[in-house]
Structures are given as C-alpha cells and as structure tokens.
Amino acid sequence: MKLAVLVSGRGSNLQALIDACAAEDYPAEIALVLSNKADAYGLERARQADIPTAVLSHKDFADRESFDEAMSAKIEEAGAELVCLAGFMRLLSDGFVRKWRDRLINIHPSLLPAYKGLHVHERAIEEGARFSGCTVHFVRPAMDEGPIISQAVVPVHPTDTPDDLAARILEQEHVIYPRAVKFIAEGRVRVSAERVLINDHAVPDGAMSNPAG
Incomplete structure (x- = not known):
C-alpha cells in the first residue's frame, strides 16, 4: 500500500513509519511526504530516506478548500492509497475529509x-x-x-x-x-x-x- 504522510514539523512519527517501511515484510511504502512548511524537519527525514517530497504553503491559497484541493492533487499524483497525518498542523476542510474517508488517519x-x-x-x-x-x-x-x-x-x-x-x-x-x-x-x-x-x-x-x- 502506498502512503502519503503529511507533516508540519519534526516528523518523529514519520520517522517511525519510515523505519517500519524499511522492513522487507512490511506491507506499505511511503510514496510522498507533503508539508505546508518548507522548513519542516520531516522533509529532511524524507530526503534522507530517498522519499519524494512536496511543499504547499497554505499562505499561497485563497482559502482552506483550494489548499486542500491542491494537496489532494499531489497525493493522487503520487498514487497514494492511504493518507497519514503526522503532526500536520492544519485543520482539514470537510471536502478533503470526505474525499479521503476511511483512507485518512x-x-x-x-x-x-x-x-x-x-x-x-x-x-x-x-x-x-x-x-x-x-x-x-x-x-x-x-x-x-x-x-x-x-x-x-x-x-x-x-x-x-x-x-x-x-x-x-x-x-x-x-x-x-x-x-x-x-x-x-x-x-x-x-x-x-x-x-x-x-x-x-x-x-x-x-x-x-x-x-x-
């Protein structure tokens, strides 16, 4: 199963997922680490593990809905099947939550x-x-x-x-x-x-x- 992990900070739970995914018998892999902050240390953790990253600043969008739509597009582009929030410090729009219902943890x-x-x-x-x-x-x-x-x-x-x-x-x-x-x-x-x-x-x-x- 391909995962997208959303982070805003240091990403210690992201690291736990990275470590788990490194095991040969673990049934998931991280396809994307996405952050709303370019300086989030979680992005560096992803780079060290050769995991694709993306940064979308919420400040570049007119409202929460348009930001979340852009996030969804990045997640879908990466082929992710499950979205994991790991210290992502943004409230998600109802539309985003509905779109990823039971595929968002x-x-x-x-x-x-x-x-x-x-x-x-x-x-x-x-x-x-x-x-x-x-x-x-x-x-x-x-x-x-x-x-x-x-x-x-x-x-x-x-x-x-x-x-x-x-x-x-x-x-x-x-x-x-x-x-x-x-x-x-x-x-x-x-x-x-x-x-x-x-x-x-x-x-x-x-x-x-x-x-x-």
Whole structure:
C-alpha cells in the first residue's frame, strides 16, 4: 500500500513509519511526504530516506478548500492509497475529509475521546488523570473524532511535567502508528457503524497496547 504522510514539523512519527517501511515484510511504502512548511524537519527525514517530497504553503491559497484541493492533487499524483497525518498542523476542510474517508488517519496524544485538541498533557495532569496515552483513528470532519483503530495506555505519574508525559506517550505513538498502518495495508481493518473491526489478530498484537501492564 502506498502512503502519503503529511507533516508540519519534526516528523518523529514519520520517522517511525519510515523505519517500519524499511522492513522487507512490511506491507506499505511511503510514496510522498507533503508539508505546508518548507522548513519542516520531516522533509529532511524524507530526503534522507530517498522519499519524494512536496511543499504547499497554505499562505499561497485563497482559502482552506483550494489548499486542500491542491494537496489532494499531489497525493493522487503520487498514487497514494492511504493518507497519514503526522503532526500536520492544519485543520482539514470537510471536502478533503470526505474525499479521503476511511483512507485518512491521524495519531493524537491522548486516549480519545478524552482530551481532544491542544495542551492535552497539561490538561491530563491538571485534572489528576491516572492514565493517558495515544490514539490512531480514522479522520472525520470534527476535530479529533473518528473511528478508533489503535490505542496505547500510559501511566501519569504524580511527579510528571507535561514534557515528561509527552515523551512517554511519544514512545508509544511510534509503536502503534506503524502497527495501525500495517493492519490497514493487510486489509484487516474495516469500519462498521463508525466502529473499527480488526480481523484475525492475537490479543498481544491487537488494537490496544498497555506498556504499563
């Protein structure tokens, strides 16, 4: 399966996908890394791995819809079948999300539906959450909503700063994102009544990871 990965920054989840795709038995390859920022380090990661890149500045477009249409054209030109958001800091238009419905995934640093949006680690600590984590989900028009594919649970320690918690969660993001893509590329994932069903998976390698267990 050919992937298009959208980034706006350092691209650590992109690197996790690059590393996964380097394995001979991994069922996907990255056909394009696209960014809305020319200085995004994720583009350099792609160049180092000889992956095609593209830059489209949203500032060059009159509105979100025309920018998203240009992104779609680049993605289709690359032959991508699945779009992976990896720190892409732009809200997507409803038209883009509809066009790529069930072929567009995101990773969010909380256990959705808890802590949607920004400043998730600060909010989890402030509210005394005992556990947090990360979620891979299909994208829907509303922010941080959509059928959940995979999650990982991470403990929140009493002494945690937001940076401490973010670093611990990021480690698990790098585990579950490539795994979710693998399940999709193998044809084991389907959406029914806005819930994800994953076929033929053993419990240890399934849709929930609990490193704290």
